[in-house]
Amino acid sequence: xxVLTQPPSASGAPGQRVTISCLxxxxxxxxxxxxxxxxxxxTAPKLLIYMDDQRxxxxxxxxxxxxxxxxxxxxxxxxxxxxxxDYYCATWxxxxxxxxxxxxxxxxxxx
Amino acid sequence: xLQLQESGPGLVKPSETLSxxxxxxxxxxxxxxxxxxxxxxPPGKGLEWIGSVYYNGSTYHSPSLxxxxxxxxxxxxxxxxxxxxxxxxxxxxxxxxxxxxxDIVGAIQxxxxxxxxxxxxxxxxxx
Numbered sequence: 001x002x003v004l005t006q007p008p009s010a011s012g013a014p015g016q017r018v019t020i021s022c023l024x025x026x027x028x029x030x031x032x033x034x035x036x037x038x039x040x041x042x043t044a045p046k047l048l049i050y051m052d053d054q055r056x057x058x059x060x061x062x063x064x065x066x067x068x069x070x071x072x073x074x075x076x077x078x079x080x081x082x083x084x085x086d087y088y089c090a091t092w093x094x095x096x097x098x099x100x101x102x103x104x105x106x107x108x109x110x111x
Numbered sequence: 112x113l114q115l116q117e118s119g120p121g122l123v124k125p126s127e128t129l130s131x132x133x134x135x136x137x138x139x140x141x142x143x144x145x146x147x148x149x150x151x152x153p154p155g156k157g158l159e160w161i162g163s164v165y166y167n168g169s170t171y172h173s174p175s176l177x178x179x180x181x182x183x184x185x186x187x188x189x190x191x192x193x194x195x196x197x198x199x200x201x202x203x204x205x206x207x208x209x210x211x212x213x214d215i216v217g218a219i220q221x222x223x224x225x226x227x228x229x230x231x232x233x234x235x236x237x238x
Contacts, residue, residue, distance in 0.1 A: 035224045
């Protein structure tokens with residue numbers, strides 16, 4: 001079981017908006033930044049969002065992040081077929097001497 | 112362009128030790144704003160963080176793997192390493208090496224994020 005809880009799947013039609021949630025606790029997402037990674041089939045993960053809501057250069061503004069308390073969300077607007085893949089949230093957990101934790105991942109399907 | 116390349120045996124027998132190397136190109140692992148990490152992904156499953164090493168040799172480890180894992184680095188070769196003892200079939204996974212960075216002066220661990228990844232190497236545990 002992942003420390004960060006994500007829905008296993010999400011879907012939407014091209015052009016639609018989808019959101020993916022990530023729920024943690026006070027020792028992880030409630031006290032540290034949340035990061036989002038996109039993993040397309042057969043590739044390494046790629047950074048989408050850092051420090052809760054910041055987009056690296058090169059990431060389209062269709063992708064946005066937010067956080068309230070221990071709950072974070074990734075929103076993807078104007079869905080495109082190339083967005084289909086797995087999405088992971090991640091953060092640092094301050095318990096047990098500190099360690100990095102990932103959510104279980106959400107498989108996004110573009111219908 | 113920064114590159115990370117994993118290398119090591121693709122097949123390890125149960126109860127033996129898994130050892131992998133990550134060679135870093137176009138960046139120095141002695142940088143003070145970066146950590147060097149290992150992450151794995153069992154076939155068809157999610158990402159699992161293994162651990163992290165800093166330029167001075169200090170490390171962090173996953174609590175679930177801490178008793179079996181060691182992470183180290185060789186600054187002269189610009190490489191870092193992971194060893195995992197007493198492997199079982201559950202350790203079969205694609206192993207990624209990755210860099211974590213921060214943009215914050217005086218950063219805490221929560222300020223670091225993965226910005227570069229290797230392509231990953233599949234390690235199968237089987238007799």
